[in-house]
Amino acid sequence: MTGTVAVNGEVRRLEDLRLQDFLQSFFFGAGFFETLLVEEGAPMFLARHLARLRESLGAHAGCVQPPPPDVLTPEAVREALSRCLEADAGLGPRFTGVAKLVAGDGRLLLSFSTPPQRAEEVILDTVEDRCYRRGDPTLNHKSVSYLRQYAHLGRGTVFVNEAGELCEVPNGNLFFLVGEAVVTPPLEAPCLPGIIRSVLLEAGRLGERPVVERTVHRTQVEDVRGCVLTNSVGLALAVPRLLGRELSGSHALAGQARAVVREYARRDV
Amino acid sequence: MTGTVAVNGEVRRLEDLRLQDFLQSFFFGAGFFETLLVEEGAPMFLARHLARLRESLGAHAGCVQPPPPDVLTPEAVREALSRCLEADAGLGPRFTGVAKLVAGDGRLLLSFSTPPQRAEEVILDTVEDRCYRRGDPTLNHKSVSYLRQYAHLGRGTVFVNEAGELCEVPNGNLFFLVGEAVVTPPLEAPCLPGIIRSVLLEAGRLGERPVVERTVHRTQVEDVRGCVLTNSVGLALAVPRLLGRELSGSHALAGQARAVVREYARRDV
Numbered sequence: 001m002t003g004t005v006a007v008n009g010e011v012r013r014l015e016d017l018r019l020q021d022f023l024q025s026f027f028f029g030a031g032f033f034e035t036l037l038v039e040e041g042a043p044m045f046l047a048r049h050l051a052r053l054r055e056s057l058g059a060h061a062g063c064v065q066p067p068p069p070d071v072l073t074p075e076a077v078r079e080a081l082s083r084c085l086e087a088d089a090g091l092g093p094r095f096t097g098v099a100k101l102v103a104g105d106g107r108l109l110l111s112f113s114t115p116p117q118r119a120e121e122v123i124l125d126t127v128e129d130r131c132y133r134r135g136d137p138t139l140n141h142k143s144v145s146y147l148r149q150y151a152h153l154g155r156g157t158v159f160v161n162e163a164g165e166l167c168e169v170p171n172g173n174l175f176f177l178v179g180e181a182v183v184t185p186p187l188e189a190p191c192l193p194g195i196i197r198s199v200l201l202e203a204g205r206l207g208e209r210p211v212v213e214r215t216v217h218r219t220q221v222e223d224v225r226g227c228v229l230t231n232s233v234g235l236a237l238a239v240p241r242l243l244g245r246e247l248s249g250s251h252a253l254a255g256q257a258r259a260v261v262r263e264y265a266r267r268d269v
Numbered sequence: 270m271t272g273t274v275a276v277n278g279e280v281r282r283l284e285d286l287r288l289q290d291f292l293q294s295f296f297f298g299a300g301f302f303e304t305l306l307v308e309e310g311a312p313m314f315l316a317r318h319l320a321r322l323r324e325s326l327g328a329h330a331g332c333v334q335p336p337p338p339d340v341l342t343p344e345a346v347r348e349a350l351s352r353c354l355e356a357d358a359g360l361g362p363r364f365t366g367v368a369k370l371v372a373g374d375g376r377l378l379l380s381f382s383t384p385p386q387r388a389e390e391v392i393l394d395t396v397e398d399r400c401y402r403r404g405d406p407t408l409n410h411k412s413v414s415y416l417r418q419y420a421h422l423g424r425g426t427v428f429v430n431e432a433g434e435l436c437e438v439p440n441g442n443l444f445f446l447v448g449e450a451v452v453t454p455p456l457e458a459p460c461l462p463g464i465i466r467s468v469l470l471e472a473g474r475l476g477e478r479p480v481v482e483r484t485v486h487r488t489q490v491e492d493v494r495g496c497v498l499t500n501s502v503g504l505a506l507a508v509p510r511l512l513g514r515e516l517s518g519s520h521a522l523a524g525q526a527r528a529v530v531r532e533y534a535r536r537d538v
Contacts, residue, residue: 001292017288022295023270027371028419029298029412063420102296133402133431138417143298145414148407150297151332162402162431 004088006080006110008071011087014111024105029145030064031104032056037233038099038112041085044265045232047074048195053103056141067108077101080110098233102144121238121251122229124169127218128152129160132167132190139167139190158243165189166216169229173197174239175257176216177226177249182206186213196230196257199264206256221245226253235261273357275349275379277340280356283380293374298414299333300373301325306502307368307381310354313534314501316343317464322372325410336377346370349379367502371413390507390520391498393438396487397421398429401436401459408436408459427512434458435485438498442466443508444526445485446495446518451475455482465499465526468533475525490514495522504530 003014007021025031034049043049050072057066070076081099085091091112102109131148132139149170152159158174159167168174168191175184175197184201185191200211216224226249227239236257238250272283276290294300303318312318319341326335339345350368354360360381371378400417401408418439421428427443428436437443437460444453444466453470454460469480485493495518496508505526507519 014289015287018284019286019288019291020283022288026291026295027302027369027413027415029414029416030419033296060420064416100296131402131405131407133400133405136400136402138400143416144296145298145416146296147298147412147414150299151329
Protein backbone atom coordinates (compact mmCIF):
# COMPACT_ATOMS: atom_id res chain seq x y z
CA MET A 1 0.00 0.00 0.00
CA THR A 2 1.26 3.47 -0.83
CA GLY A 3 1.48 6.33 1.67
CA THR A 4 -0.90 8.81 0.03
CA VAL A 5 -4.59 8.35 0.82
CA ALA A 6 -7.73 10.46 0.95
CA VAL A 7 -10.24 10.63 3.80
CA ASN A 8 -13.57 12.13 2.82
CA GLY A 9 -11.87 13.70 -0.15
CA GLU A 10 -9.00 15.25 1.76
CA VAL A 11 -5.50 14.12 0.74
CA ARG A 12 -3.65 12.68 3.72
CA ARG A 13 -0.65 10.57 4.56
CA LEU A 14 -1.49 7.07 5.73
CA GLU A 15 0.91 7.36 8.65
CA ASP A 16 -1.01 10.39 9.93
CA LEU A 17 -4.33 8.54 10.22
CA ARG A 18 -5.35 7.66 13.75
CA LEU A 19 -6.79 4.31 14.70
CA GLN A 20 -9.33 6.05 16.92
CA ASP A 21 -11.03 7.55 13.88
CA PHE A 22 -11.79 4.06 12.51
CA LEU A 23 -12.75 2.14 15.64
CA GLN A 24 -16.12 0.77 14.56
CA SER A 25 -14.55 -0.83 11.50
CA PHE A 26 -11.56 -2.01 13.51
CA PHE A 27 -13.38 -3.46 16.51
CA PHE A 28 -16.51 -4.80 14.85
CA GLY A 29 -15.83 -5.12 11.14
CA ALA A 30 -18.56 -2.51 10.65
CA GLY A 31 -17.54 -1.11 7.29
CA PHE A 32 -17.67 -1.94 3.58
CA PHE A 33 -15.02 -1.88 0.90
CA GLU A 34 -14.54 -1.73 -2.83
CA THR A 35 -11.47 -2.67 -4.83
CA LEU A 36 -11.14 -0.89 -8.18
CA LEU A 37 -8.83 -1.27 -11.10
CA VAL A 38 -7.21 2.04 -12.03
CA GLU A 39 -5.70 2.30 -15.50
CA GLU A 40 -3.78 5.36 -16.57
CA GLY A 41 -5.40 7.29 -13.75
CA ALA A 42 -8.97 6.22 -14.57
CA PRO A 43 -10.92 4.05 -12.10
CA MET A 44 -12.93 1.36 -13.89
CA PHE A 45 -16.68 1.08 -13.21
CA LEU A 46 -16.49 3.70 -10.45
CA ALA A 47 -20.20 4.54 -10.53
CA ARG A 48 -21.11 0.87 -10.15
CA HIS A 49 -18.73 0.41 -7.23
CA LEU A 50 -20.15 3.44 -5.45
CA ALA A 51 -23.71 2.31 -6.07
CA ARG A 52 -22.92 -1.02 -4.43
CA LEU A 53 -21.22 0.73 -1.52
CA ARG A 54 -24.24 2.98 -0.98
CA GLU A 55 -26.53 -0.02 -1.13
CA SER A 56 -24.59 -1.85 1.58
CA LEU A 57 -24.51 1.28 3.72
CA GLY A 58 -28.24 1.74 3.24
CA ALA A 59 -28.91 -1.86 4.26
CA HIS A 60 -26.95 -1.25 7.48
CA ALA A 61 -28.26 2.16 8.48
CA GLY A 62 -28.05 2.66 12.22
CA CYS A 63 -25.26 0.11 12.44
CA VAL A 64 -22.47 1.23 10.13
CA GLN A 65 -21.89 4.98 10.19
CA PRO A 66 -21.85 6.14 6.56
CA PRO A 67 -19.57 8.85 5.15
CA PRO A 68 -21.26 12.12 4.17
CA PRO A 69 -23.29 11.52 0.98
CA ASP A 70 -21.38 14.12 -0.99
CA VAL A 71 -18.13 12.15 -0.79
CA LEU A 72 -19.81 9.02 -2.19
CA THR A 73 -20.42 10.40 -5.69
CA PRO A 74 -18.35 9.40 -8.74
CA GLU A 75 -17.37 13.04 -9.23
CA ALA A 76 -16.12 13.41 -5.65
CA VAL A 77 -14.14 10.17 -5.74
CA ARG A 78 -12.67 10.94 -9.14
CA GLU A 79 -11.58 14.33 -7.83
CA ALA A 80 -10.06 12.84 -4.64
CA LEU A 81 -8.29 10.19 -6.67
CA SER A 82 -6.82 12.77 -9.04
CA ARG A 83 -5.57 14.86 -6.16
CA CYS A 84 -3.91 11.83 -4.56
CA LEU A 85 -2.20 10.85 -7.80
CA GLU A 86 -0.95 14.39 -8.30
CA ALA A 87 0.27 14.67 -4.72
CA ASP A 88 2.37 11.52 -4.81
CA ALA A 89 5.28 11.25 -7.25
CA GLY A 90 5.26 7.49 -6.73
CA LEU A 91 1.72 7.39 -8.13
CA GLY A 92 1.40 10.15 -10.68
CA PRO A 93 -1.57 11.08 -12.89
CA ARG A 94 -1.02 8.01 -15.14
CA PHE A 95 -1.07 5.58 -12.21
CA THR A 96 -2.09 2.03 -13.04
CA GLY A 97 -2.89 -0.21 -10.12
CA VAL A 98 -5.54 -0.80 -7.52
CA ALA A 99 -7.60 1.71 -5.57
CA LYS A 100 -9.46 0.66 -2.46
CA LEU A 101 -12.39 2.43 -0.85
CA VAL A 102 -13.42 1.68 2.74
CA ALA A 103 -16.63 3.23 4.06
CA GLY A 104 -17.38 3.26 7.78
CA ASP A 105 -16.94 5.38 10.89
CA GLY A 106 -18.43 8.30 8.99
CA ARG A 107 -15.48 8.26 6.60
CA LEU A 108 -14.55 7.18 3.11
CA LEU A 109 -10.93 6.10 2.95
CA LEU A 110 -9.32 5.92 -0.47
CA SER A 111 -5.99 4.13 -0.71
CA PHE A 112 -3.78 2.71 -3.44
CA SER A 113 -1.62 -0.26 -4.08
CA THR A 114 0.65 -1.09 -6.98
CA PRO A 115 -0.59 -3.54 -9.59
CA PRO A 116 -0.48 -7.12 -8.43
CA GLN A 117 1.31 -9.59 -10.63
CA ARG A 118 -1.45 -10.33 -13.10
CA ALA A 119 -2.36 -13.99 -13.09
CA GLU A 120 -3.51 -15.41 -16.39
CA GLU A 121 -5.29 -18.32 -14.81
CA VAL A 122 -6.33 -19.77 -11.47
CA ILE A 123 -6.66 -23.40 -10.46
CA LEU A 124 -9.57 -24.15 -8.13
CA ASP A 125 -9.16 -27.52 -6.49
CA THR A 126 -10.31 -27.01 -2.91
CA VAL A 127 -13.83 -27.07 -1.55
CA GLU A 128 -14.89 -25.29 1.65
CA ASP A 129 -18.36 -26.63 2.24
CA ARG A 130 -18.87 -25.93 5.92
CA CYS A 131 -19.52 -22.23 6.17
CA TYR A 132 -21.66 -20.84 3.35
CA ARG A 133 -25.38 -20.87 4.04
CA ARG A 134 -27.88 -20.68 1.22
CA GLY A 135 -29.70 -17.33 1.30
CA ASP A 136 -27.39 -15.72 3.88
CA PRO A 137 -27.87 -12.01 3.17
CA THR A 138 -24.70 -10.99 4.99
CA LEU A 139 -22.61 -12.53 2.19
CA ASN A 140 -24.22 -10.20 -0.35
CA HIS A 141 -22.23 -7.31 1.15
CA LYS A 142 -18.51 -6.72 0.77
CA SER A 143 -17.80 -5.85 4.37
CA VAL A 144 -14.48 -5.58 6.17
CA SER A 145 -15.75 -8.52 8.26
CA TYR A 146 -13.81 -10.44 5.66
CA LEU A 147 -11.87 -13.06 7.63
CA ARG A 148 -13.79 -16.00 6.19
CA GLN A 149 -12.70 -15.02 2.69
CA TYR A 150 -9.28 -13.69 3.67
CA ALA A 151 -8.33 -17.00 5.28
CA HIS A 152 -8.85 -18.74 1.93
CA LEU A 153 -7.13 -16.26 -0.41
CA GLY A 154 -4.66 -17.93 -2.75
CA ARG A 155 -5.70 -21.42 -1.73
CA GLY A 156 -7.80 -22.29 -4.78
CA THR A 157 -10.95 -22.51 -2.68
CA VAL A 158 -14.54 -22.72 -3.90
CA PHE A 159 -17.24 -22.06 -1.28
CA VAL A 160 -20.11 -24.53 -1.41
CA ASN A 161 -23.36 -24.19 0.52
CA GLU A 162 -25.20 -26.80 2.61
CA ALA A 163 -27.19 -27.88 -0.45
CA GLY A 164 -23.95 -28.71 -2.28
CA GLU A 165 -24.25 -25.70 -4.59
CA LEU A 166 -21.21 -23.74 -5.77
CA CYS A 167 -21.28 -20.14 -4.50
CA GLU A 168 -18.13 -18.13 -5.22
CA VAL A 169 -14.41 -17.97 -4.47
CA PRO A 170 -12.81 -15.77 -1.80
CA ASN A 171 -11.97 -13.05 -4.30
CA GLY A 172 -14.52 -13.34 -7.05
CA ASN A 173 -17.55 -14.77 -8.77
CA LEU A 174 -17.66 -17.84 -10.97
CA PHE A 175 -19.09 -18.40 -14.46
CA PHE A 176 -19.45 -21.89 -15.88
CA LEU A 177 -19.85 -23.09 -19.43
CA VAL A 178 -22.54 -25.78 -19.16
CA GLY A 179 -24.42 -27.06 -22.18
CA GLU A 180 -24.89 -24.07 -24.45
CA ALA A 181 -25.15 -21.51 -21.65
CA VAL A 182 -22.78 -19.57 -19.43
CA VAL A 183 -24.11 -19.91 -15.91
CA THR A 184 -23.33 -18.00 -12.70
CA PRO A 185 -24.76 -18.80 -9.26
CA PRO A 186 -27.63 -16.59 -8.06
CA LEU A 187 -27.03 -14.05 -5.26
CA GLU A 188 -28.93 -16.38 -2.93
CA ALA A 189 -26.19 -19.03 -3.25
CA PRO A 190 -24.96 -16.74 -1.60
CA CYS A 191 -22.35 -14.68 -3.39
CA LEU A 192 -21.32 -11.07 -3.70
CA PRO A 193 -23.04 -8.96 -6.35
CA GLY A 194 -19.74 -8.53 -8.15
CA ILE A 195 -19.30 -5.60 -10.51
CA ILE A 196 -17.87 -7.71 -13.35
CA ARG A 197 -20.58 -10.29 -12.65
CA SER A 198 -23.24 -7.61 -13.12
CA VAL A 199 -21.64 -6.42 -16.37
CA LEU A 200 -21.62 -9.93 -17.86
CA LEU A 201 -25.22 -10.54 -16.79
CA GLU A 202 -26.28 -7.24 -18.31
CA ALA A 203 -24.47 -8.06 -21.53
CA GLY A 204 -26.47 -11.26 -21.49
CA ARG A 205 -24.31 -13.08 -24.04
CA LEU A 206 -20.75 -14.33 -24.43
CA GLY A 207 -20.32 -15.02 -28.12
CA GLU A 208 -23.33 -17.07 -29.14
CA ARG A 209 -24.17 -18.22 -25.64
CA PRO A 210 -26.60 -16.68 -23.18
CA VAL A 211 -25.29 -15.67 -19.74
CA VAL A 212 -27.75 -16.60 -17.00
CA GLU A 213 -28.06 -16.93 -13.23
CA ARG A 214 -28.66 -20.53 -12.30
CA THR A 215 -27.83 -22.85 -9.43
CA VAL A 216 -24.83 -25.08 -10.09
CA HIS A 217 -24.59 -28.17 -7.91
CA ARG A 218 -21.17 -29.67 -7.25
CA THR A 219 -22.27 -32.87 -8.97
CA GLN A 220 -22.78 -30.80 -12.13
CA VAL A 221 -19.08 -29.98 -12.32
CA GLU A 222 -18.69 -33.02 -14.54
CA ASP A 223 -20.80 -31.24 -17.15
CA VAL A 224 -18.78 -28.02 -16.98
CA ARG A 225 -16.53 -27.42 -19.98
CA GLY A 226 -15.16 -24.02 -19.05
CA CYS A 227 -14.94 -21.76 -16.01
CA VAL A 228 -14.05 -18.11 -15.45
CA LEU A 229 -13.33 -16.26 -12.21
CA THR A 230 -14.37 -12.61 -12.30
CA ASN A 231 -13.36 -9.73 -10.08
CA SER A 232 -12.69 -6.04 -10.45
CA VAL A 233 -8.91 -6.33 -10.58
CA GLY A 234 -8.35 -9.45 -12.68
CA LEU A 235 -11.57 -8.86 -14.67
CA ALA A 236 -11.92 -12.42 -16.00
CA LEU A 237 -9.44 -15.21 -15.29
CA ALA A 238 -9.49 -18.64 -16.87
CA VAL A 239 -9.93 -21.59 -14.51
CA PRO A 240 -8.22 -24.40 -16.43
CA ARG A 241 -8.85 -26.89 -13.63
CA LEU A 242 -11.95 -26.98 -11.45
CA LEU A 243 -12.21 -29.50 -8.60
CA GLY A 244 -10.04 -32.01 -10.37
CA ARG A 245 -11.47 -31.57 -13.87
CA GLU A 246 -9.43 -30.13 -16.72
CA LEU A 247 -11.52 -27.55 -18.56
CA SER A 248 -10.43 -26.95 -22.11
CA GLY A 249 -12.94 -24.16 -22.70
CA SER A 250 -11.84 -21.81 -19.92
CA HIS A 251 -9.26 -19.70 -21.73
CA ALA A 252 -11.51 -18.92 -24.68
CA LEU A 253 -14.39 -18.10 -22.35
CA ALA A 254 -12.19 -15.81 -20.26
CA GLY A 255 -11.08 -14.02 -23.40
CA GLN A 256 -14.68 -13.46 -24.47
CA ALA A 257 -15.57 -12.20 -21.01
CA ARG A 258 -12.66 -9.77 -20.93
CA ALA A 259 -13.66 -8.39 -24.31
CA VAL A 260 -17.21 -7.72 -23.11
CA VAL A 261 -15.92 -6.11 -19.91
CA ARG A 262 -13.48 -3.94 -21.83
CA GLU A 263 -16.24 -2.80 -24.13
CA TYR A 264 -18.48 -1.83 -21.20
CA ALA A 265 -15.56 -0.10 -19.48
CA ARG A 266 -14.74 1.84 -22.63
CA ARG A 267 -18.32 3.08 -22.78
CA ASP A 268 -18.17 3.57 -18.98
CA VAL A 269 -21.56 2.00 -18.36
CA MET B 270 -13.63 3.97 25.51
CA THR B 271 -10.97 5.59 27.65
CA GLY B 272 -7.77 7.13 26.28
CA THR B 273 -5.19 4.91 28.00
CA VAL B 274 -4.40 1.64 26.24
CA ALA B 275 -1.53 -0.81 26.04
CA VAL B 276 0.03 -2.23 22.87
CA ASN B 277 2.12 -5.35 23.43
CA GLY B 278 2.39 -4.36 27.07
CA GLU B 279 3.48 -0.79 26.48
CA VAL B 280 1.21 1.92 27.89
CA ARG B 281 0.06 4.27 25.15
CA ARG B 282 -2.54 6.91 24.44
CA LEU B 283 -5.29 5.78 22.06
CA GLU B 284 -4.97 8.98 20.05
CA ASP B 285 -1.32 8.19 19.35
CA LEU B 286 -2.04 4.84 17.72
CA ARG B 287 -1.72 4.80 13.94
CA LEU B 288 -4.20 3.08 11.69
CA GLN B 289 -1.34 1.75 9.58
CA ASP B 290 -0.19 -0.46 12.44
CA PHE B 291 -3.54 -2.29 12.43
CA LEU B 292 -4.31 -2.61 8.73
CA GLN B 293 -4.90 -6.35 8.50
CA SER B 294 -7.57 -6.15 11.19
CA PHE B 295 -9.02 -2.99 9.70
CA PHE B 296 -9.14 -4.04 6.04
CA PHE B 297 -9.90 -7.73 6.41
CA GLY B 298 -11.28 -8.33 9.90
CA ALA B 299 -8.20 -10.49 10.49
CA GLY B 300 -7.99 -10.30 14.28
CA PHE B 301 -9.61 -11.73 17.39
CA PHE B 302 -10.95 -10.09 20.51
CA GLU B 303 -11.85 -10.77 24.10
CA THR B 304 -14.05 -8.72 26.39
CA LEU B 305 -13.29 -9.11 30.09
CA LEU B 306 -15.00 -7.92 33.22
CA VAL B 307 -12.59 -6.04 35.49
CA GLU B 308 -13.62 -5.66 39.12
CA GLU B 309 -11.57 -3.61 41.54
CA GLY B 310 -8.65 -3.85 39.14
CA ALA B 311 -8.84 -7.62 38.71
CA PRO B 312 -9.71 -9.12 35.28
CA MET B 313 -12.08 -12.07 35.62
CA PHE B 314 -11.10 -15.40 34.02
CA LEU B 315 -8.07 -13.84 32.35
CA ALA B 316 -6.27 -17.15 31.77
CA ARG B 317 -9.34 -18.62 30.08
CA HIS B 318 -9.73 -15.59 27.81
CA LEU B 319 -6.09 -15.76 26.77
CA ALA B 320 -6.28 -19.50 26.14
CA ARG B 321 -9.21 -18.90 23.80
CA LEU B 322 -7.38 -16.07 22.05
CA ARG B 323 -4.30 -18.27 21.55
CA GLU B 324 -6.47 -21.04 20.20
CA SER B 325 -8.08 -18.77 17.61
CA LEU B 326 -4.68 -17.40 16.61
CA GLY B 327 -3.32 -20.93 16.32
CA ALA B 328 -6.23 -21.95 14.11
CA HIS B 329 -5.45 -19.01 11.80
CA ALA B 330 -1.65 -19.24 11.63
CA GLY B 331 -0.36 -17.79 8.38
CA CYS B 332 -3.46 -15.64 8.04
CA VAL B 333 -3.76 -13.53 11.20
CA GLN B 334 -0.42 -12.22 12.45
CA PRO B 335 -0.24 -13.07 16.16
CA PRO B 336 1.30 -10.86 18.85
CA PRO B 337 4.59 -12.06 20.36
CA PRO B 338 3.83 -15.07 22.61
CA ASP B 339 5.25 -13.38 25.70
CA VAL B 340 2.55 -10.68 25.68
CA LEU B 341 -0.21 -13.30 25.61
CA THR B 342 0.40 -14.68 29.10
CA PRO B 343 -1.84 -13.89 32.09
CA GLU B 344 1.14 -12.40 33.91
CA ALA B 345 2.01 -10.08 31.04
CA VAL B 346 -1.59 -8.91 30.55
CA ARG B 347 -2.10 -8.44 34.29
CA GLU B 348 1.05 -6.34 34.39
CA ALA B 349 0.01 -4.25 31.37
CA LEU B 350 -3.44 -3.76 32.82
CA SER B 351 -2.03 -2.60 36.17
CA ARG B 352 0.25 -0.13 34.48
CA CYS B 353 -2.63 1.30 32.45
CA LEU B 354 -4.81 1.69 35.53
CA GLU B 355 -2.00 3.42 37.40
CA ALA B 356 -1.21 5.70 34.48
CA ASP B 357 -4.76 7.00 34.08
CA ALA B 358 -6.40 8.89 36.94
CA GLY B 359 -9.76 8.28 35.29
CA LEU B 360 -9.23 4.54 35.69
CA GLY B 361 -7.15 4.00 38.83
CA PRO B 362 -6.02 0.74 40.44
CA ARG B 363 -9.52 -0.06 41.69
CA PHE B 364 -11.09 0.30 38.23
CA THR B 365 -14.29 -1.60 37.65
CA GLY B 366 -15.45 -1.90 34.07
CA VAL B 367 -14.63 -3.67 30.86
CA ALA B 368 -11.26 -4.48 29.35
CA LYS B 369 -10.96 -5.45 25.72
CA LEU B 370 -8.11 -7.31 24.09
CA VAL B 371 -7.65 -7.31 20.31
CA ALA B 372 -5.00 -9.58 18.80
CA GLY B 373 -3.86 -9.14 15.22
CA ASP B 374 -1.27 -7.33 13.11
CA GLY B 375 1.41 -8.71 15.42
CA ARG B 376 -0.03 -6.72 18.30
CA LEU B 377 -2.12 -7.15 21.42
CA LEU B 378 -4.19 -4.04 22.08
CA LEU B 379 -5.63 -3.64 25.57
CA SER B 380 -8.29 -0.99 26.02
CA PHE B 381 -10.88 -0.06 28.62
CA SER B 382 -14.42 1.16 28.80
CA THR B 383 -16.52 2.19 31.74
CA PRO B 384 -19.07 -0.26 33.11
CA PRO B 385 -22.15 -0.52 30.95
CA GLN B 386 -25.46 -0.02 32.63
CA ARG B 387 -25.96 -3.50 34.02
CA ALA B 388 -29.11 -5.06 32.66
CA GLU B 389 -30.89 -7.46 34.97
CA GLU B 390 -32.73 -9.20 32.20
CA VAL B 391 -32.99 -9.42 28.42
CA ILE B 392 -36.02 -10.15 26.28
CA LEU B 393 -35.35 -12.28 23.21
CA ASP B 394 -38.21 -12.06 20.75
CA THR B 395 -36.53 -11.92 17.34
CA VAL B 396 -35.28 -14.79 15.23
CA GLU B 397 -32.57 -14.44 12.59
CA ASP B 398 -32.70 -17.75 10.81
CA ARG B 399 -31.02 -16.93 7.50
CA CYS B 400 -27.32 -16.72 8.26
CA TYR B 401 -26.11 -19.31 10.79
CA ARG B 402 -24.94 -22.56 9.22
CA ARG B 403 -24.73 -25.72 11.30
CA GLY B 404 -21.09 -26.70 11.83
CA ASP B 405 -19.63 -23.44 10.51
CA PRO B 406 -16.21 -23.37 12.20
CA THR B 407 -15.72 -19.65 11.60
CA LEU B 408 -18.40 -18.88 14.20
CA ASN B 409 -16.39 -20.69 16.88
CA HIS B 410 -13.91 -17.80 16.88
CA LYS B 411 -14.50 -14.33 18.30
CA SER B 412 -13.04 -12.40 15.42
CA VAL B 413 -13.27 -8.70 14.64
CA SER B 414 -15.15 -9.83 11.51
CA TYR B 415 -18.10 -9.21 13.76
CA LEU B 416 -20.61 -7.32 11.60
CA ARG B 417 -23.14 -10.16 11.54
CA GLN B 418 -23.38 -10.02 15.34
CA TYR B 419 -22.87 -6.28 15.66
CA ALA B 420 -25.82 -5.55 13.39
CA HIS B 421 -28.11 -7.41 15.81
CA LEU B 422 -26.85 -6.04 19.14
CA GLY B 423 -29.64 -4.81 21.37
CA ARG B 424 -32.35 -6.16 19.09
CA GLY B 425 -33.30 -9.22 21.14
CA THR B 426 -32.13 -11.55 18.38
CA VAL B 427 -31.62 -15.31 18.58
CA PHE B 428 -29.61 -16.87 15.74
CA VAL B 429 -31.14 -20.08 14.39
CA ASN B 430 -29.43 -22.44 11.94
CA GLU B 431 -30.84 -24.01 8.78
CA ALA B 432 -32.01 -27.03 10.78
CA GLY B 433 -34.14 -24.75 12.98
CA GLU B 434 -31.82 -25.14 15.96
CA LEU B 435 -31.13 -22.30 18.39
CA CYS B 436 -27.47 -21.24 18.32
CA GLU B 437 -26.66 -18.13 20.35
CA VAL B 438 -27.37 -14.42 20.61
CA PRO B 439 -25.13 -11.66 19.21
CA ASN B 440 -23.43 -11.09 22.56
CA GLY B 441 -23.64 -14.38 24.39
CA ASN B 442 -24.54 -18.02 24.79
CA LEU B 443 -27.90 -19.42 25.85
CA PHE B 444 -28.85 -21.93 28.54
CA PHE B 445 -32.34 -23.41 28.68
CA LEU B 446 -34.20 -25.12 31.48
CA VAL B 447 -35.88 -28.08 29.75
CA GLY B 448 -37.25 -31.02 31.68
CA GLU B 449 -34.90 -31.56 34.59
CA ALA B 450 -31.77 -30.43 32.75
CA VAL B 451 -30.09 -27.14 31.87
CA VAL B 452 -29.20 -27.35 28.20
CA THR B 453 -26.88 -25.26 26.04
CA PRO B 454 -26.38 -25.67 22.28
CA PRO B 455 -23.24 -27.52 21.16
CA LEU B 456 -20.37 -25.59 19.53
CA GLU B 457 -21.43 -27.10 16.21
CA ALA B 458 -24.75 -25.20 16.34
CA PRO B 459 -22.57 -23.08 15.83
CA CYS B 460 -21.83 -20.79 18.74
CA LEU B 461 -18.83 -19.20 20.39
CA PRO B 462 -17.03 -21.20 23.05
CA GLY B 463 -17.98 -18.61 25.64
CA ILE B 464 -15.96 -18.34 28.82
CA ILE B 465 -18.99 -18.32 31.12
CA ARG B 466 -20.46 -21.14 29.04
CA SER B 467 -17.34 -23.24 29.66
CA VAL B 468 -17.46 -22.50 33.40
CA LEU B 469 -21.08 -23.64 33.69
CA LEU B 470 -20.38 -26.79 31.66
CA GLU B 471 -17.39 -27.58 33.82
CA ALA B 472 -19.44 -27.05 36.96
CA GLY B 473 -21.83 -29.55 35.45
CA ARG B 474 -24.73 -28.67 37.77
CA LEU B 475 -27.00 -25.75 38.58
CA GLY B 476 -28.66 -26.63 41.87
CA GLU B 477 -29.95 -30.15 41.43
CA ARG B 478 -29.95 -30.07 37.66
CA PRO B 479 -27.25 -31.28 35.30
CA VAL B 480 -25.84 -28.80 32.76
CA VAL B 481 -25.36 -30.41 29.38
CA GLU B 482 -24.69 -29.60 25.72
CA ARG B 483 -27.62 -30.59 23.61
CA THR B 484 -29.33 -29.40 20.44
CA VAL B 485 -32.41 -27.26 21.08
CA HIS B 486 -34.81 -26.98 18.17
CA ARG B 487 -37.00 -23.89 17.93
CA THR B 488 -40.09 -26.09 18.25
CA GLN B 489 -38.79 -27.12 21.67
CA VAL B 490 -39.09 -23.57 22.97
CA GLU B 491 -42.58 -24.51 24.16
CA ASP B 492 -40.95 -26.92 26.61
CA VAL B 493 -38.48 -24.34 27.94
CA ARG B 494 -39.29 -23.07 31.44
CA GLY B 495 -36.28 -20.83 31.94
CA CYS B 496 -33.51 -19.23 29.90
CA VAL B 497 -30.24 -17.50 30.74
CA LEU B 498 -27.93 -15.45 28.51
CA THR B 499 -24.28 -15.72 29.47
CA ASN B 500 -21.35 -13.53 28.58
CA SER B 501 -18.20 -12.27 30.22
CA VAL B 502 -19.55 -8.85 31.16
CA GLY B 503 -23.12 -9.61 32.27
CA LEU B 504 -22.14 -13.10 33.48
CA ALA B 505 -25.67 -14.54 33.54
CA LEU B 506 -28.78 -12.57 32.60
CA ALA B 507 -32.34 -13.79 32.98
CA VAL B 508 -34.39 -14.07 29.79
CA PRO B 509 -37.96 -13.64 31.10
CA ARG B 510 -39.41 -13.86 27.59
CA LEU B 511 -38.10 -16.08 24.81
CA LEU B 512 -39.68 -15.95 21.35
CA GLY B 513 -43.06 -14.98 22.74
CA ARG B 514 -43.10 -17.30 25.74
CA GLU B 515 -43.00 -16.01 29.29
CA LEU B 516 -40.46 -18.00 31.29
CA SER B 517 -41.06 -17.98 35.01
CA GLY B 518 -37.92 -19.92 35.81
CA SER B 519 -35.38 -17.57 34.26
CA HIS B 520 -34.57 -15.32 37.19
CA ALA B 521 -33.92 -18.18 39.61
CA LEU B 522 -31.79 -19.96 37.02
CA ALA B 523 -29.78 -16.80 36.34
CA GLY B 524 -29.19 -16.39 40.07
CA GLN B 525 -27.91 -19.94 40.34
CA ALA B 526 -25.65 -19.46 37.33
CA ARG B 527 -24.20 -16.24 38.71
CA ALA B 528 -23.44 -17.93 42.02
CA VAL B 529 -21.53 -20.72 40.26
CA VAL B 530 -19.64 -18.23 38.13
CA ARG B 531 -18.77 -16.10 41.15
CA GLU B 532 -17.47 -19.15 42.96
CA TYR B 533 -15.25 -20.13 40.03
CA ALA B 534 -14.04 -16.55 39.69
CA ARG B 535 -13.24 -16.38 43.41
CA ARG B 536 -11.10 -19.50 43.04
CA ASP B 537 -9.78 -18.08 39.73
CA VAL B 538 -10.17 -21.34 37.83
